[in-house]
Amino acid sequence: MRTMRPAERSLSTQQPSRGAEKAVPLRADMGRQIAHESYYEATCQSNLAPTFALQGDTHADVCIIGGGLTGCSTALHLAQRGYDVAVLEAETFGHGASGRSGGQVITGLSAGIEHIEKVLGRDDAAHVWEMTCEAVALTGQLIEQHGIDCDFRKGYLHAANKPRHKKEQLALIEHMATRYDYHGLRWMEVDEMHRQVVTQRYIGGTWDADSGHLHPLNYTLGIAAAAQHAGARLYSDSRVIQLDESTSGDTLAARTANGRVTADFFVYAVDAYSTDLLPELASRMVRVPSHIVATAPLTEEQLAGSLPTRIAVCDAMYMLDYYRISHDNRLLLGGRQSVAEAQRRIGWLFPTLAEVPLDYYWNGLVGVTADQTPHFGLHGKNMLFAQGYSGHGMALAGLAGQLLAETIGGQAERFDLFSQFAPRRIPMARQFNDPMVAMASLFYRLKDKL
DSSP, rough: SSSSOOOOOOOOSSOOOOOOGOOOBBBBBOOBBBBSSSSHHHHHHOOOOBBBBOOOOEEEEEEEESSSSHHHHHHHHHHHHTOOEEOOOSSSSSSSGGGSOOOOOOOOSSSSSHHHOOOOOOOHHHHHHHHHHHHHHHHHHHHHHHHSSOOOEEEEEEOOOOOHHHHHHHHHHHHHHHHHOOOOOOOOOOOOHHHOOOOSSSEEEEEEEEEEEEHHHHHEEEEHHHHHHHTTTEEEEEOOOEEOOOTTEEEEEEOOOEEEEEEEEEOOOOOOOOTTTTTTHHHHHHEEEEEEEEESSOOOHHHHHTTTTTTEEESSSOOEEEEEOTTTOOOEEEEEHHHHHHHHHHHHHHHTTTTEEEEEEEEEEEEETTTTOOOEEEEEEEEEEEEOOOHHHHHHHHHHHHHHHHHHHOOOHHHHHHOOOOOOOOTTTTTTTHHHHHHHHHHHHHHHHH
C-alpha cells in the first residue's frame, strides 16, 4: 500500500571514511569542487564505541550478517530480550543504503494498495498498513528512547505533477478513508501547498503529517550504539565469505577472512548489498543506484523561497525527485543521475536556487523487487532474512528488526504476515543488473512523458 515512491530510495571517530560508494569527483557547472564523501558522512555524529574485525572463533545465540538498519535494529531488539548477538558487517556500520538514503521515513509500502489487497486480501492488507504506520511511530520512539541526534522532523508531501496524479491521489485518499478508516492523508491544493513548497511545478499534493525525514546515517549509528550498549557484539570489516551448512539445511557458521561465528540462529540483513552467498535471495531483486546532491547552505531568504517549513517532498513521476532541507539549511535532492542534471533540476524546481553551488554528490544501492513488495522469510531451517524494501526501508527496516527478534523469540505471526509476499525471481538479476536498470529507466522516462 503506498502513498509515495521515494527511492530509498560521516565521519565518525571510530570508523574510517566510507568513500560514499563511491561518489565521482565531479564539478558543478560553476566549477566548484564537489566533495567525494556523502553529506551524511561529513556531518556524522555517533556514540558508537570503536568496532573491529572479527578475530578467531566465537559463538552467539544469533549471528546477524549486515550492519545496516535492519541488522542493527534486530541486534538491539534481540539484545534487549537477553540474547547473545554477534553482528558481522563487511565495511563500517551504516555503510550501505541505511547511511546513504534520502532519509524519508514514510508510511505504506512502495507497491500500490490494489496490489497489496490482491496478494494478501483486504484484512491482511489492513494489518500491513497498520504495521507500516507502526514502523514510522517506532522510529520516533527509538530516537527518543536512545537519545539519537538525527534531526527527525515530521511532515511529508507527495506532490502531483499532472492531472492524472491528482486523480490517483484523490482516489487513494478516499480509499484509505472509506476502506481502512485511515484519515492521515489529505489533499492540499496549490495555494496551501505553496506555503510548504514554493514551486510552480506541481498542481497540489497529498499531505501526510505522520511521515517525515531524518539524517539516516546518524540514525543508523544511533541504533547500532544502542544495540552495543544493550550487549550486542559488533564487528566491522568482517565480510562473510562462506556459510557452513549441514546436510539437513541448518546454517552452522558464518566465516570471515579471520574468524568464524557459530550460532543457533542467523539473520541475513544485507538487502541490495547482497553477495553470492545466497544467490536465491539475490535473484529476488535488482540493485538500483540512488544519487543524491547537497547544496551549499541556503540563506534565510532562499529557504523562504523554496521549502520554508522544512518538509520532505517526493513527486509522483516514475523518474522522481525527492528532497528535503538538512539541519544546516542545505537542500538535499535525490533522483537525478549526474551533478549537472541535479543542478538543472534544482533550478527548474526553484529558480531562486539556480545559482546555488553543490557541495556533495554521492550514491547508494536500493533493493527493488519485481512487484515492489518486501521480501521476508526463512532460508533453510535457521536463517531468517528481510530485504527488498523498494524505497521504503528507512521506516520498514527498523520494524523488520523488531519482527525478526519477535520471530526468534517464538512469536512469528507478524513476521509471517510479511512473508506472504513472494516477489518473483528475476532471471539473471545478478549478471545483467545494470542493463536491466538502464532499460527500466528508459521505459519509465518514456512513461513520464505521457
